Amino acid sequence: MTVRLEELLRQAFPDATELAVEDRTGGGDHFQVVVTSPRLAGLSLVEQHRLVYDALAEPLADGTIHELRIKTRGDG
Amino acid sequence: MALKDRIQETIESEDVVLFMKGTPEQVLCGNSARALDALRSVGAPVTAVDVLPDPAIRQELSALSNWPTIPQVFVRGELVGGADIVQELAETGELREKLDGALGEGWQERGREERTVELAEGSGPAGLRLVP
Numbered sequence: 633m634t635v636r637l638e639e640l641l642r643q644a645f646p647d648a649t650e651l652a653v654e655d656r657t658g659g660g661d662h663f664q665v666v667v668t669s670p671r672l673a674g675l676s677l678v679e680q681h682r683l684v685y686d687a688l689a690e691p692l693a694d695g696t697i698h699e700l701r702i703k704t705r706g707d708g
Numbered sequence: 709m710a711l712k713d714r715i716q717e718t719i720e721s722e723d724v725v726l727f728m729k730g731t732p733e734q735v736l737c738g739n740s741a742r743a744l745d746a747l748r749s750v751g752a753p754v755t756a757v758d759v760l761p762d763p764a765i766r767q768e769l770s771a772l773s774n775w776p777t778i779p780q781v782f783v784r785g786e787l788v789g790g791a792d793i794v795q796e797l798a799e800t801g802e803l804r805e806k807l808d809g810a811l812g813e814g815w816q817e818r819g820r821e822e823r824t825v826e827l828a829e830g831s832g833p834a835g836l837r838l839v840p
Contacts, residue, residue: 677793678775685776692776699739700777702792 633660633696637688644687645669649707661698673706680704712768714827715757719772722755722825723811725782727769731824732756739791743779746791746798752807753821761828784810 634653641651650668665684672680681702691697709717719725724747730736732744732754747754759766759778770776773787781788783806788794797803807815 677796678787678789681789681793682774689776701739702790 637663637665637691640687641665641667644683645671647671661696663697664701666703668705668707670707672704675706711764711827712772715765715769715772718757718825718827719782720785723784724752725755725757727757727759727778727780729760729778731758732822736760740779742791743781743794746794749798750804750807751816751820756824757827758824765827783807
């Protein structure tokens, strides 16, 4: 499952300099994602996280992701 | 009043609103606990809304806020974020600055208030509890 989430994030942030998905509990439904990308530069944290939510809209909507932690940085 | 309007009114009329799973007395989700702890760490006044009694609360809220997950924290009508953002802002000191800007300096002297508002259909009057 982490692979699928990584693919979705990679599509949304093709120029990410850092992109990591961690299965926090090993259960395949609690995830921590880290995205550092120039696409996030200059955006508020709310806007940054919205882009991550958009990228992961499908697994969020179908219940694959039960809990998501997000860490984003705009790459300077 | 329609549920959507009650949500909107709560967001706009309360200083700090936390939409959460459970109540401050009985938190039922780790992320809601992290958001509540972050707000408490700066001494923010918190108006809590439990989204669990009626799934429609969460649906209407997410449609309004364009934010898919719970918890959600609003300061004077503005979405500040979920648990990760609020925690980060509390750690960097930016949450305090945001509260200074939105509530005016001196909000910390007013005493920390924590209350729970019921938005579900047919619920009783809102409870108010002062935190010593």
